[in-house]
Amino acid sequence: MIKFENVTFKYSDTNFAILENVNLTIPSGELVLVVGKTGSGKSTLLGLINGLVPNFTGGDLTGDVSVNGRSIRDFPPRDFADLVGVVRQDPRASFVTDLVEDELAYGMEQLGISPSTMRRRVEEVLDLLGLAELRNRSLATLSGGQRQRVAIASVLTTNPKVLVLDEPTSALDPSAAEEVLAAIQRLVHDLGLTVVLAEHRLERVVQYADRVIVVDREAEVYADRPAQVFASSLLAPPVVELGRAAGWSPLPLTVRDARKFADELRTRLEKSKPRIRVNVPTKTLVNVENLNFNYGNLRALRHIDLNISDGEIVALMGRNGSGKSTLLSQLVGLLEPTSGKISINGKNPLTLKGKSLIESVGLVPQEPTDLLIADSVINECIASDSDSDAVPGTTFSIFEQLTTDVSENAHPRDLSEGEKLSLALAVVLAAKPPLILLDEPTRGLDYAAKRQLVSSLQKLGKKNHTIILATHDVELAAEVATRVILLADGEIVTDGPVNEVLSSSPMFSPQVSKVMSPANWLTVSDVAFALEDLR
Amino acid sequence: MPSAPRRWHKPLSLTEQRFLHSGAWWLWAILLAAMAAGTKNPIFLLSIISVVLLVVRFRKSDAPWSKSIKGYLFAAGFVIIFRILLVIITPDIFGDTLLFTLPEIDLPSFFAGVKLGGEIKANTVFLAFQEGLRLATILVCIGGAQSLASPTRMLKSIPAALYEVGLSITVALTFAPQLAFDAKRVRDAQYLRGRKTTGIPALAKTFVPVLEGAMERALLLASAMDSRGYGRRIHQSTLKRKLTNIFMLGGLLGILLGLAGLLGVFSQSKIGLLTMIIGIALSFFALRFAGQNASRTKYRPDKWHIPEVLVITTALFGLVAMRFTENIVLNPLSSPLSSPQINFITLSSIWVSVLAITFSPKPPLTSRPASDLFKISNQIDRQAA
Numbered sequence: 001m002i003k004f005e006n007v008t009f010k011y012s013d014t015n016f017a018i019l020e021n022v023n024l025t026i027p028s029g030e031l032v033l034v035v036g037k038t039g040s041g042k043s044t045l046l047g048l049i050n051g052l053v054p055n056f057t058g059g060d061l062t063g064d065v066s067v068n069g070r071s072i073r074d075f076p077p078r079d080f081a082d083l084v085g086v087v088r089q090d091p092r093a094s095f096v097t098d099l100v101e102d103e104l105a106y107g108m109e110q111l112g113i114s115p116s117t118m119r120r121r122v123e124e125v126l127d128l129l130g131l132a133e134l135r136n137r138s139l140a141t142l143s144g145g146q147r148q149r150v151a152i153a154s155v156l157t158t159n160p161k162v163l164v165l166d167e168p169t170s171a172l173d174p175s176a177a178e179e180v181l182a183a184i185q186r187l188v189h190d191l192g193l194t195v196v197l198a199e200h201r202l203e204r205v206v207q208y209a210d211r212v213i214v215v216d217r218e219a220e221v222y223a224d225r226p227a228q229v230f231a232s233s234l235l236a237p238p239v240v241e242l243g244r245a246a247g248w249s250p251l252p253l254t255v256r257d258a259r260k261f262a263d264e265l266r267t268r269l270e271k272s273k274p275r276i277r278v279n280v281p282t283k284t285l286v287n288v289e290n291l292n293f294n295y296g297n298l299r300a301l302r303h304i305d306l307n308i309s310d311g312e313i314v315a316l317m318g319r320n321g322s323g324k325s326t327l328l329s330q331l332v333g334l335l336e337p338t339s340g341k342i343s344i345n346g347k348n349p350l351t352l353k354g355k356s357l358i359e360s361v362g363l364v365p366q367e368p369t370d371l372l373i374a375d376s377v378i379n380e381c382i383a384s385d386s387d388s389d390a391v392p393g394t395t396f397s398i399f400e401q402l403t404t405d406v407s408e409n410a411h412p413r414d415l416s417e418g419e420k421l422s423l424a425l426a427v428v429l430a431a432k433p434p435l436i437l438l439d440e441p442t443r444g445l446d447y448a449a450k451r452q453l454v455s456s457l458q459k460l461g462k463k464n465h466t467i468i469l470a471t472h473d474v475e476l477a478a479e480v481a482t483r484v485i486l487l488a489d490g491e492i493v494t495d496g497p498v499n500e501v502l503s504s505s506p507m508f509s510p511q512v513s514k515v516m517s518p519a520n521w522l523t524v525s526d527v528a529f530a531l532e533d534l535r
Numbered sequence: 536m537p538s539a540p541r542r543w544h545k546p547l548s549l550t551e552q553r554f555l556h557s558g559a560w561w562l563w564a565i566l567l568a569a570m571a572a573g574t575k576n577p578i579f580l581l582s583i584i585s586v587v588l589l590v591v592r593f594r595k596s597d598a599p600w601s602k603s604i605k606g607y608l609f610a611a612g613f614v615i616i617f618r619i620l621l622v623i624i625t626p627d628i629f630g631d632t633l634l635f636t637l638p639e640i641d642l643p644s645f646f647a648g649v650k651l652g653g654e655i656k657a658n659t660v661f662l663a664f665q666e667g668l669r670l671a672t673i674l675v676c677i678g679g680a681q682s683l684a685s686p687t688r689m690l691k692s693i694p695a696a697l698y699e700v701g702l703s704i705t706v707a708l709t710f711a712p713q714l715a716f717d718a719k720r721v722r723d724a725q726y727l728r729g730r731k732t733t734g735i736p737a738l739a740k741t742f743v744p745v746l747e748g749a750m751e752r753a754l755l756l757a758s759a760m761d762s763r764g765y766g767r768r769i770h771q772s773t774l775k776r777k778l779t780n781i782f783m784l785g786g787l788l789g790i791l792l793g794l795a796g797l798l799g800v801f802s803q804s805k806i807g808l809l810t811m812i813i814g815i816a817l818s819f820f821a822l823r824f825a826g827q828n829a830s831r832t833k834y835r836p837d838k839w840h841i842p843e844v845l846v847i848t849t850a851l852f853g854l855v856a857m858r859f860t861e862n863i864v865l866n867p868l869s870s871p872l873s874s875p876q877i878n879f880i881t882l883s884s885i886w887v888s889v890l891a892i893t894f895s896p897k898p899p900l901t902s903r904p905a906s907d908l909f910k911i912s913n914q915i916d917r918q919a920a
Contacts, residue, residue: 056758081764093752094759096702098598098687098709099901105834110764112830119835138598140712141902155763334723358729370724373740387729427728 001028001194006063022221031188034198035235036215037446038416042198046164050080085155089167091147101135107158121157129153129183144320145176165197173319173472174507200446203237203511207254235447238511238524245528258515266519272530277482283310285466291340300326301490313461315477316470318487324470328437332363362428363437371424378408388431399426402456418449435466442473454479478510478522552899557684559843564680566850571672574865575665576875580672586889587679595682596898607678611671618667622659630656632872662869691836694822717745782821789814845894849887856884
């Protein structure tokens with residue numbers, strides 16, 4: 001179905017080829033997963049399928065890519081509209097109209113499909129993706145999962161043979177991600193669609209993949225069965241790493257496969273206990289009393305009572321729109337509570353401004369680049385030093401500790417996602433706030449960058465920084481958090497030590513916990529540590 | 536090809552939930568505005584405002600554009616107050632009913648004829664109120680149409696040749712709230728870095744990132760539209776495109792010259808009328824000519840049904856009745872000051888327009904009061920407010 005022949009591609013502003021001599025054949029009807037570190041060329045590979053790369057990005061292409069015999073050398077992307085459907089990471093950026101039904105029809109209108117056929121296909125696709133109830137809805141009011149499904153539906157109406165998805169679940173909570181992936185799987189099964197999907201959160205998608213393409217700048221791009229790929233790949237979901245640590249063979253790829261081995265591992269670890277990560281509360285840093293917040297008629301937060309002490313790492317979890325980001329905004333004084341009291345170190349965040357604010361609390365927003373203002377890493381660091389009256393060089397030295405070799409003169413925009421996050425975190429840390437808030441920090445991070453973040457956060461926790469993270473990433477919470485707070489509909493549903501909360505929640509339990517239950521293990525590193533002890 | 540199943544285009548019943556044709560709402564509102572333009576009687580004007588507000592109350596949808604009426608109400612109030620303040624500051628001399636006297640301010644001689652302060656007469660204030668109210672009523676009518684008719688659905692009814700223009704308006708309409716959202720994000724980030732968020736330097740710093748974001752999004756949207764087939768089936772010959780452009784330009788020029796002629800720029804008004812007619816004909820021809828080539832299709836365009844016709848008819852009664860109403864009733868005298876008279880037939884004819892509520896279908900819901908809603912739309916609303 002899709003053929004890459006001797007493809008070498010180089011962006012015009014770089015001096016190396018991002019893809020070199022790629023030869024791939026993707027047969028029709030398969031769900032293919034593209035994995036690789038950030039910046040390895042995954043998006044480039046996806047963009048080549050319908051010619052958006054190089055048509056919209058520029059760059060030098062040698063070799064040929066063809067879909068169903070149609071070559072991107074001969075046709076512009078618009079002539080692939082009936083063959084390839086492309087869905088981006090953030091579907092909002094590609095919506096053209098304002099209502100669900102109109103959005104579904106847009107592609108067909110461009111192709112000049114007759115009104116009666118359009119009508120029929122819209123109905124079919126609405127049913128296929130379970131969107132019938134949303135047909136009249138305004139696109140702006142959809143939830144993340146619904147938005148992603150509408151984006152998929154809107155490219156399906158032209159009857160493409162290939163669906164290309166770039167990180168479809170990275171912004172979604174676990175249940176919304178499942179909703180989207182289930183829809184994709186149905187398309188592969190029922191329509192025989194060929195799906196090419198890039199995703200960092202392998203734990204969510206590996207089970208659906210027929211084949212995996214590994215993109216790596218240092219090595220040849222290749223495709224293979226998932227079992228073969230993950231036997232050796234550095235990028236692997238937790239369940240594979242658990243299998244490696246426990247020495248299972250064949251390596252399990254899914255939680256279900258792994259459970260067959262779990263009995264044996266549980267008996268081995270009978271005498272061991274996971275490392276305890278709960279801090280003994282010392283001094284209360286954050287105090288929230290009966291906090292309520294309304295957006296218009298909508299009660300976004302209700303009756304929130306919280307006490308967080310020094311050195312705690314708290315994961316705020318819950319569905320999209322459950323009030324996580326709103327709570328973070330309140331803690332940093334961006335929003336004024338409708339009623340209730342917040343104090344950080346005895347001070348009301350609303351009364352803090354300027355330097356006194358950044359010395360008490362720092363927030364790394366969902367899009368870390370929002371925080372960055374300068375045109376180079378070094379200028380950013382200088383600006384940050386002067387904002388926080390720190391000794392010159394403070395921010396840069398923090399940044400160096402958080403990341404590995406980055407050119408001082410690089411533009412923050414050109415950094416990888418992990419490096420952007422590190423730079424934003426360094427800017428926040430320069431003022432030495434005791435409380436650090438992170439909103440969805442692992443969005444777009446690969447496993448290596450995530451590991452780096454986990455160790456940075458753990459170090460900060462040891463230095464008695466208090467950290468609150470709003471996150472959908474169950475694995476991140478399992479790795480770093482000492483305490484988990486589940487929010488639903490603006491209320492605190494559960495608040496407790498990480499082991500208790502995560503192992504008992506069906507939606508928010510990490511893979512290791514799903515495999516090992518009823519035993520209370522959360523992470524691969526815990527299991528590996530205990531196994532090491534036994535030897 | 537089998538014939539298109541027409542049944543889909545017909546509403547199952549007159550009361551079925553759907554959007555009334557945007558053109559119908561606009562026509563209805565324009566007719567009401569025309570009524571307002573023909574009278575200064577506050578009772579008639581207030582009736583028209585009440586009719587519009589009532590219909591908006593019961594027939595607006597829950598989409599963001601439906602809230603525009605609020606802005607128009609503010610503007611209307613401002614117009615009335617401003618108009619009255621204007622006559623208080625620079626009062627007219629005429630009139631016989633003294634309200635109060637303001638200290639008079641002497642102005643330099645080159646302001647001859649302008650007077651600041653002095654005797655304020657009830658007559659002038661009343662006249663100003665009437666005129667302000669008339670303008671305010673027209674504003675409310677336009678606001679009503681904007682709240683009742685979806686701008687994007689309106690675009691579905693425009694000729695195929697204007698597709699690009701319509702598309703850019705749709706895109707702009709979705710872009711504007713996102714810009715507001717971006718601006719807020721950037722301001723928040725400045726606040727988080729302990730920087731000033733007010734004042735001109737801070738504003739300037741917001742400007743660049745917001746513009747950058749908009750550019751980036753524009754590029755993303757362009758590539759997304761391309762990969763969805765935008766611009767795919769326009770295989771127009773260069774000659775034909777050039778001809779269309781010439782017709783279009785010529786047509787517009789003709790209309791402009793015609794307008795100038797009708798306004799009396801030329802000595803002979805017939806020339807104006809003639810160029811106007813030629814201009815309109817040329818533009819019409821250009822639209823048809825270009826439209827032939829667009830091989831796009833339209834998905835469920837709005838159609839005219841009985842409710843559309845009924846809604847427009849309701850607004851005709853008032854207009855006709857006003858034709859037969861004495862001028863003294865329509866435009867009450869302000870000098871000597873007299874209380875406005877009422878003609879009950881005219882008044883009730885105006886109120887017939889409120890029947891648009893019963894004749895038009897309820898609009899379908901486009902949102903729901905769920906928690907995921909607040910994130911985007913409410914933040915934008917708060918921004919707008």
